[in-house]
Amino acid sequence: MRFRGITRNVVILGLVSLFTDLATEMLYPIIPLFVVGTLGASPALLGLIEGLAEGISSGLRWVGGRWSDRLGRRKPFVIAGYSLSALSKPAMGLAASVLGWPLFLFGRCSDRFGKSIRTAARDALIADSTDPAYRGIAFGFHRAADTTGAVAGPLVSLAILGLWPHTPLATLFLIALAPGLVSVVIATLGVREIRQKVATPKRVTATGRFPRSFWIVLIAFGIFSLGNSSDSFLLLRSSELGLSFTQVVCAYALYNAVYAVAALPLGALSDRIGRRPVVIAGWLCYAGVYAAFAYAQAPIAAWILLPIYGLYQALTEGVLKALVTDIVPSEQRGSALGLVATVGGFGQLAASLLAGALWQIRIIDGMLATPFVIGAACALVAAPFVLGARQVSREGVKK
Incomplete structure (x- = not known):
């Protein structure tokens, strides 16, 4: 496979994400295990913490994307976001000895706030740096690099715990600071700004000017x-x-390995056949995995389903971003990507709170059904939309 369309910025941002995801x-x-076991929180409280964290992560991305459009600059938001995420890791670990879960919640939300600042601007910068014909492979490369770090991260933790079995889990949060700082240095020295037309405040706030296809995707x-x-x-299950x-x-780690290996070729596939069928296939895959987790009874199910879940991520994560950037004009990319993430974040917040509240409900003895059945149903309803x-290329060809 020829890796045309993978520019310097795409490679640098891939490395930045690799080290950040290694830490994360x-x-x-x-x-x-840390929240429920070490800090003594309940599964419902875990759902609240994770829901708030991910809600902040996605729910505020529109703000970062909007301001990067207004200023016509992406790099400052990228650096600020990665810096905040790196510095928040030790705070979470200190929760084991100071303040408990409230400090963990603060650190976790700070970490995700950093993600909210950087993500839309970073994704817009990838699109700004890439020819429209190769955005699928560019986003696929970035997701592959990002997920390579995700594969390495759990293995690093396992190696540390294997060599020093009595290491407190809290210590891992302190160690994770190091790769986070490496990512900040790479971003600061390596990323090149791609100057864009500065969007006027009216243009940025007038979300009704987004194309109809964007609203359908949203x-x-x-x-x-x-x-x-x-x-x-999924991990608790x-x-x-x-x-x-x-x-x-x-x-x-196996789930992330599948994601890393499949992201680039599936992104390239979307360049050839269009984004829509790839995204739909991903959501159908998600529905199948969640339905199967609802009915699973044996450990082997997790070993089978988590790698398939990685395939779902590879089919959708980068390709959906490429679809959005294909639809909207360049000066609205940050706002559009951020708005998609905002809607997704509030949806995930609601889903996580509901999953935590329903965790103990079983429809059939021994079967944790309800949250996973809801997830499968939502994916099946969303896919036909x-x-x-209509994906419109720079040349005006609709796919």
């Missing part, structure tokens, strides 16, 4: 997000099915 994913698999993603609870519940802590981390979105 060192911690993500242990967060449910509605579809909003419906999907109402069932897309935090991935922490895997643990409930019988996986040990080490097995949960390994299964999560994407057919109404």
Whole structure:
């Protein structure tokens, strides 16, 4: 496969995301165990923490994207966001000895606030730096690099705990500061600003000027997000099915490995056949995984379903962003990407709160059904809406 369209900025931003995700994913698999086990919080409180964190992460992205459009600059938002996320990691670890879960909530929300500042501006910069014909492969490359860090992160945690078995989980949060700072240095020295036409305040706030296809995508993603609870519940479900802590981390690493390997070729596929069928296939895959988790009874189910879940991520995460940037003009990309993430964030907040509240409800003995059935249903309802979105290339060809 020829990697045409992967520019310097795409490579640099891929490296930045790799180190950031290494730091983040060192911690993500242990967060449910740390919050529930070490800090003594309930599953419902875990749902509140993760829902608020992810709601902030996505819910405020429109603000960062909007201001990057207004200023015609992306890099300052990228650097500020990555810096805040890196510095928030130690605060979460200190919660084991100071203040408990409220401090963890503060650190987790600060981490996700940093993500909200940077994400829309970063994704807009990737689109700004890439020929329209290769946006699928560019976003796919970025997701592959990002997820390579996600694969490495849990393995680093396992290696540390294997070599020093008595290491407190809180110590991992302090260690995660190092790769986070590396990402900030790479972003500061390596990213090049692509000057854009500065959007006027009227143009940015007049969201009604977005094309009709954008609103269709936004509605579809909003419906999907109402069932897309935090991935922490997939990890808790895997643990409930019988996986040990080490097995949960390994299964999560396998999920990320599938995501990393598949993201680039599936992004390239969307360049050839269009974004819509790829996104729809991803949401159908999601529905199947969530329905299967609802009915799963044995540990082997988690080993099978989590890698398939990685395929869903590869089908949708970068391709949906490419679809949005294909639809809207360049001076509205930050706002559009941020608005999509905002709608998704509020949907995920609602989904995570509901999943936590319903965690103990079983329709059939031994089957944790309700949150996963809701997730599958929302994906099935959302998928047909994407057919109404018309992807318009720079050359004016509708796909």
